Amino acid sequence: xxxxxxxxxxxxxxxxxxxxxxxxxxxxxxxxxxxxxxxxxxxxxxxxxxxxxxxxxxxxxxxxxxxxxxxxxxxxxxxxxxxxxxxxxxxxxxxxxxxxxxxxxxxxxxxxxxxxxxxxxxxxxxxxxxxxxxxxxxxxxxxxxxxxxxxxxxxxxxxxxxxxxxxxxxxxxxxxxxxxxxxxxxxxxxxxxxxxxxxxxxxxxxxxxxxxxxxxxxxxxxxxxxxxxxxxxxxxxxxxxx
Ligand code: NAP
Numbered sequence: 001x002x003x004x005x006x007x008x009x010x011x012x013x014x015x016x017x018x019x020x021x022x023x024x025x026x027x028x029x030x031x032x033x034x035x036x037x038x039x040x041x042x043x044x045x046x047x048x049x050x051x052x053x054x055x056x057x058x059x060x061x062x063x064x065x066x067x068x069x070x071x072x073x074x075x076x077x078x079x080x081x082x083x084x085x086x087x088x089x090x091x092x093x094x095x096x097x098x099x100x101x102x103x104x105x106x107x108x109x110x111x112x113x114x115x116x117x118x119x120x121x122x123x124x125x126x127x128x129x130x131x132x133x134x135x136x137x138x139x140x141x142x143x144x145x146x147x148x149x150x151x152x153x154x155x156x157x158x159x160x161x162x163x164x165x166x167x168x169x170x171x172x173x174x175x176x177x178x179x180x181x182x183x184x185x186x187x188x189x190x191x192x193x194x195x196x197x198x199x200x201x202x203x204x205x206x207x208x209x210x211x212x213x214x215x216x217x218x219x220x221x222x223x224x225x226x227x228x229x230x231x232x233x234x235x236x237x238x239x240x241x242x
Pocket of ligand 1: 010011012013014015016017034035036037055056057058083084085086106110134135136137178179180181182183184185186187
């Protein structure tokens with residue numbers, strides 16, 4: 001029997017990341033959950049018989065150390081899902097440099113940090129690997145109040161395309177998933193009035209579920225997508241069609 005694929009999911013303790021971890025575990029992978037809080041990561045990993053690590057994706061040293069430990073304990077990294085992300089919303093004129101930089105550091109530099117280390121230390125050596133970056137539709141179309149977040153996600157999309165071109169010859173595929181509005185703690189906090197406003201712009205007239213995003217990731221890391229790299233798969237109920 002084939003060995004289980006080792007799938008690392010950043011920000012996997014809850015929300016979309018946890019749904020991705022469950023889906024990949026069901027698909028036969030050994031999941032490795034990385035999150036800021038070790039206890040939260042462990043609580044998510046234990047029912048999946050996976051492993052848990054604490055790391056801040058924006059901290060280069062923390063990421064290098066975590067990747068070293070994962071490779072030492074698991075042997076290699078076959079799949080990396082860069083899912084960790086935050087928002088710090090406000091209108092451009094009120095946004096502090098600190099809030100702009102914080103979001104870029106975690107959402108964009110975090111993807112760079114984790115990918116570079118996993119590629120250099122495992123995937124390139126094994127001449128195989130699969131990376132999926134969780135972007136957002138706002139990285140394609142922008143969104144008032146999210147200058148930092150939308151710029152970070154647009155950066156993730158460009159980084160995805162560049163990594164795909166650099167790494168295809170090494171047997172490594174790199175794609176992105178761009179969710180629209182998904183039912184997580186982020187959208188739970190919104191008032192019914194704000195949700196109604198969102199729904200008007202979603203042709204399917206409902207929010208998506210974390211599981212629907214996870215299935216898109218599952219497709220991109222499977223052999224069913226073996227000739228697909230450098231693409232952005234939009235999961236948004238029809239909001240962005242261009
Ligand atoms: P979430 O519920 O807030 O989960 C994000 C996870 O990432 C949390 O466990 C969080 O830990 C962790 N995290 C935050 N900063 C981190 C860091 N520096 N290093 C490591 N882990 C970190 O978010 P979500 O809604 O599931 O979103 C997951 C991804 O999907 C994000 O990239 C987000 O931008 C993207 N997305 C979400 C939606 C949506 O509608 N929800 C739409 C489009 C795209 P703590 O709880 O300890 O902070």
